Structure formats: structure tokens, C-alpha cells
Amino acid sequence: xxxxxxxxxxxxxxxxxxxxxxxxxxxxxxxxxxxxxxxxxxxxxxxxxxxxxxxxxxxxxxxxxxxxxxxxxxxxxxxxxxxxxxxxxxxxxxxxxxxxxxxxxxxxxxxxxxxxxxxxxxxxxxxxxxxxxxxxxxxxxxxxxxxxxxxxxxxxxxxxxxxxxxxxxxxxxxxxxxxxxxxxxxxxxxxxxxxxxxxxxxxxxxxxxxxxxxxxxxxxxxxxxxxxxxxxxxxxxxxxxxxxxx
Amino acid sequence: xxxxxxxxxxxxxxxxxxxxxxxxxxxxxxxxxxxxxxxxxxxxxxxxxxxxxxxxxxxxxxxxxxxxxxxxxxxxxxxxxxxxxxxxxxxxxxxxxxxxxxxxxxxxxxxxxxxxxxxxxxxxxxxxxxxxxxxxxxxxxxxxxxxxxxxxxxxxxxxxxxxxxxxxxxxxxxxxxxxxxxxxxxxxxxxxxxxxxxxxxxxxxxxxxxxxxxxxxxxxxxxxxxxxxxxxxxxxxxxxxxxxxx
Numbered sequence: 081x082x083x084x085x086x087x088x089x090x091x092x093x094x095x096x097x098x099x100x101x102x103x104x105x106x107x108x109x110x111x112x113x114x115x116x117x118x119x120x121x122x123x124x125x126x127x128x129x130x131x132x133x134x135x136x137x138x139x140x141x142x143x144x145x146x147x148x149x150x151x152x153x154x155x156x157x158x159x160x161x162x163x164x165x166x167x168x169x170x171x172x173x174x175x176x177x178x179x180x181x182x183x184x185x186x187x188x189x190x191x192x193x194x195x196x197x198x199x200x201x202x203x204x205x206x207x208x209x210x211x212x213x214x215x216x217x218x219x220x221x222x223x224x225x226x227x228x229x230x231x232x233x234x235x236x237x238x239x240x241x242x243x244x245x246x247x248x249x250x251x252x253x254x255x256x257x258x259x260x261x262x263x264x265x266x267x268x269x270x271x272x273x274x275x276x277x278x279x280x281x282x283x284x285x286x287x288x289x290x291x292x293x294x295x296x297x298x299x300x301x302x303x304x305x306x307x308x309x310x311x312x313x314x315x316x317x318x319x320x321x322x323x324x325x326x
Numbered sequence: 327x328x329x330x331x332x333x334x335x336x337x338x339x340x341x342x343x344x345x346x347x348x349x350x351x352x353x354x355x356x357x358x359x360x361x362x363x364x365x366x367x368x369x370x371x372x373x374x375x376x377x378x379x380x381x382x383x384x385x386x387x388x389x390x391x392x393x394x395x396x397x398x399x400x401x402x403x404x405x406x407x408x409x410x411x412x413x414x415x416x417x418x419x420x421x422x423x424x425x426x427x428x429x430x431x432x433x434x435x436x437x438x439x440x441x442x443x444x445x446x447x448x449x450x451x452x453x454x455x456x457x458x459x460x461x462x463x464x465x466x467x468x469x470x471x472x473x474x475x476x477x478x479x480x481x482x483x484x485x486x487x488x489x490x491x492x493x494x495x496x497x498x499x500x501x502x503x504x505x506x507x508x509x510x511x512x513x514x515x516x517x518x519x520x521x522x523x524x525x526x527x528x529x530x531x532x533x534x535x536x537x538x539x540x541x542x543x544x545x546x547x548x549x550x551x552x553x554x555x556x557x558x559x560x561x562x563x564x565x566x567x568x569x570x571x572x
Contacts (some may be wrong), residue, residue, distance in 0.1 A: 182372040228474075228497065239496070244501070250485070255543045255559045276522045277539040277565075290536045293523040298503045303513065313501045320524075 084199060084270050085154030085178045087133075095265035100134070102305065107195065111318045114296040115194055118322040125189040127195055128213060130177045130178050130222075131196025135162030135171070135275045142168045147186045150188070152202070162195040172198075181279060189215055193222040195318075198271045201259070209285040214325040220288060223320040226295060228254065229230070231271035235262040249315040279321070289322035295319055329423045330445060330516050333379075333401030341511035346380070350552065352544075353441065357564045360542040361440055361469045364568040368392045371435040374459060376424050377442025381417070383407030387438070388414045396434070398422040405518075425509070428455045429444040435461055439468040441564075442474055444517045445503070453532040460571040468535065469566040472541060474500065476519035484557060495561040525567070536570035541565055 086092050098174050100107065123145035125319040132151030141149045148170050153159050156210045162173050178200050200206050210220050231254040238246045257278050260271045280290060291315050295316040298309040332338050346353065369391035375384050387395045389496040394416050400423040401406050408419050409497030414491075424446050438455050446452050456466050475482045477500040479502050484492045506517045526536060541562040
């Protein structure tokens with residue numbers, strides 16, 4: 081099966097680029113600090129980045145002392161930017177979807193994935209492949225959309241009362257894992273919802289020990305600066321997990 | 327600090343008794359099968375039950391071959407029924423709150439707790455004490471109200487559309503851990519909300535390895551028999567976890 085490659089759609093790509101350039105996006109304010117806080121010491125390590133996109137994280141891993149960084153992404157448009165803006169002697173980009181990582185024939189100390197895993201249909205297969213790619217005691221750190229975000233079949237949405245104030249998050253379908261078709265920049269984006277227990281049990285079954293789980297929320301400073309972010313105390317945006325190969 | 331002892335309130339106690347006698351309660355149809363599915367082989371084991379209530383589970387642990395079962399509960403009314411209906415030569419009931427288990431001076435192979443832990447304020451302290459009470463490789467299995475149930479500060483509730491049909495769960499305050507005062511049979515019941523990551527990280531920090539997590543939902547048979555249970559596909563009732571002492 082060919083995986084979705086929406087990032088090579090020009091219209092989507094331009095919309096996404098604009099979103100990522102916003103310095104006040106939840107990605108930058110919430111997800112990035114959380115995923116970096118869970119990274120082990122990278123000095124001298126070999127790092128694989130799944131769904132590396134623009135390669136910003138690959139570049140940072142290299143700066144943090146990684147010996148070698150391999151970034152894979154399904155989108156050649158994303159990798160063109162990665163090669164242009166985030167290249168380095170020890171950074172290697174490869175046009176590959178996450179479904180095909182079984183074909184990589186080297187091992188890594190750390191596998192990282194930022195906000196890409198919710199696009200992968202077969203999570204069991206993915207984490208089993210990640211486990212195989214890790215050296216003993218290797219670390220897998222990943223972030224994804226929060227399971228409460230991916231849950232609703234009609235897409236994440238908030239309930240507003242008569243005066244337009246958000247009063248609650250409209251939670252539906254949480255216990256029903258599987259495909260979700262949602263609108264984000266364009267219509268027809270495919271994601272996969274998984275429950276907390278589904279994610280945790282898959283990691284354990286694949287041979288991982290869970291070491292830490294984060295559900296980052298806006299800091300006090302962000303809440304004061306951007307009052308609209310208070311809704312994320314009702315429902316966080318991201319889930320971030322560190323697991324160790326047993 | 328004196329813990330809440332609502333189960334010794336006569337009015338609450340009678341209301342609760344009636345609820346538990348319903349053979350179609352979610353406790354019996356969803357929580358009980360889930361927690362028992364996570365138990366290890368009990369033959370010859372020493373088992374501690376935290377918040378044992380009527381002692382039904384203690385009696386079952388004994389029937390399943392446990393060598394010795396100790397059940398503690400804060401409510402003397404509950405233990406009077408336990409002694410009356412679920413006694414046994416190797417079953418010992420003690421009137422003790424979960425906050426005081428540090429005073430128990432014997433070790434166990436298995437610690438179980440069914441739907442009681444959300445009443446305990448200091449989860450870190452509790453799981454640290456449970457870890458100390460376990461033999462090496464000992465197993466801790468517990469169930470609690472689902473974190474999406476405990477989250478809303480105004481109590482769990484569903485949104486109904488104009489024709490009275492439930493359309494979604496009103497999720498609020500998920501990321502804000504802490505005390506919740508809700509109405510259940512009587513007003514002013516105190517519970518404590520914790521996020522998934524809060525629960526998991528506390529267990530890991532206390533020296534546990536997470537082995538399995540369940541969020542049971544109604545079976546297909548139950549969904550057909552009781553159409554009102556379909557709402558629990560939006561938001562499950564329970565969280566059940568098995569952890570092993572490292």
C-alpha cells in the first residue's frame with residue numbers, strides 16, 4: 081500500500097509552511113520543549129529521525145553532538161528544504177516512508193519522531209521495526225497528536241456557549257481506534273486514532289519499557305500572553321513518550 | 327489528615343449497596359472482567375487488597391488459590407459485610423485507610439485495588455508504599471475511574487442534542503490534576519483527578535515497570551442489550567493497569 085503523501089501536494093505544502101513559520105505555534109511552544117526534554121545525551125550517538133520534514137531537528141541533534149543523523153521523510157518537497165537549510169557533514173536525508181524503515185540496514189542509539197506517527201496505519205509494525213533498528217538499551221522518543229485530538233471521527237472541535245466562549249471539548253469516539261479523515265489546510269487528510277492503552281501496550285509488546293510520558297500544556301507565561309490557549313488545559317495538543325529497548 | 331470515609335455514612339452506604347447489587351452495572355460488566363484478566367497466577371501467593379469493600383474480590387482470590395489474602399478498608403460498615411459474606415480461614419480483614427499501609431509489616435506477591443485509588447490524594451506516596459510492600463517482581467494491579475471521568479471540575483457529564491440523544495462527552499480540565507468535589511449518591515464526594523501521564527510517571531518513579539493498560543468498553547453483546555452503553559465508546563468508564571516491581 082502506498083502511504084499518504086500529502087506534504088508533496090503544493091497547496092498543502094504552502095499552507096503547512098506558513099503554519100510552521102508562526103513562532104507562536106503550539107508545535108514550537110509546547111511540543112518542541114517536551115520532545116527535547118525527553119532526549120538522552122546525544123554526544124557520539126547515531127540518531128534516526130522518522131518523518132524529519134524540514135530537518136530542523138536533525139540539525140539540532142547534530143549540534144547536540146550526535147555522531148551521525150539520518151532523517152527520512154516521505155515528502156521530497158520537505159527534503160529539498162532540509163537539504164537546503166539543515167544540511168551537515170554528518171546529516172543524511174533519505175526519501176522514504178515510515179512503512180519502509182525495515183529496509184534500513186544499520187542500527188541506531190536513538191530513534192526520534194516528531195508529530196508524524198499519527199499518519200501511520202500499522203503502529204504495531206512500526207514500533208516493532210523501530211525496536212529492530214535500535215541497539216540494546218536504545219531510546220525511542222516520539223510525539224504525536226494527543227489521543228483526545230485524534231479521537232473524534234468528525235475532527236477535533238470545541239463547544240462554544242451563546243457568547244462565543246469555549247466551555248468544553250467535544251469528545252467522541254475515543255475508544256474506537258482506527259482511520260480518521262479530517263480537514264487540515266486541505267480536506268481529506270488521513271490520520272489514525274489510537275487510545276492511550278493501545279499505544280502503551282503496542283510499545284510493550286514490541287519489546288520496549290515505558291520510561292516517561294508527557295502531555296504538555298501551555299506554560300503560565302503563554303496562558304497570559306495568549307488567552308485562547310487556555311482551552312488546552314481542557315484538552316492538550318500533544319502526547320510525547322520515551323521508551324527504552326529492553 | 328483524616329481521609330474521607332463516606333462509606334460509613336448510612337445514607338451513602340445504602341445507595342451504594344443498591345448500585346452494587348445491580349447485575350448490569352458497569353462495575354460488573356466492564357471493570358471486573360478487566361481487572362481479573364490482568365491478575366497473575368495466584369496459587370500459593372500472598373495478596374493484599376486495598377479498599378476491599380465487601381470482600382468479594384478477597385474471597386475470589388482465595389478461591390483462585392491464594393495462600394493468604396489481606397483486605398483493608400477505611401469503612402467498618404463495609405468490613406462488617408465482608409466478614410459476614412466473604413470470610414475464610416486465609417482471609418484477613420483490617421479497618422485501615424490506604425494512607426496508612428506503610429504500617430503493615432509483611433510483604434505480598436500481589437497488591438490489588440479495585441475502584442478505590444481515585445479517592446487517595448497522594449498517589450506518589452501510595453504507589454511508593456505499595457512498592458515497599460511487594461516482594462521482588464511483585465505485581466500491582468489496580469482499576470480506577472477513567473481519567474476522562476475524573477477530569478471535569480463540575481463532574482462527568484454528556485451533551486444531549488434537542489431530541490435528547492447524547493452527541494458527545496463534555497470534556498474539561500483534563501490537564502489540571504487535583505481535587506474534585508462531585509455528587510454521587512450524596513453531595514460533596516471528594517476524588518482526585520490525575521492525567522494518564524501523571525499516573526504512568528508516578529508508577530515508574532516509584533520503581534514499577536508498566537506491563538499492561540486497559541480501558542474496557544462494553545462488549546458487542548452489552549451494546550446490543552443496553553443501547554445507552556454506547557456512550558462509553560466516546561468515553562470509557564475505567565482505567566486498569568498492571569505494573570511489576572523492578
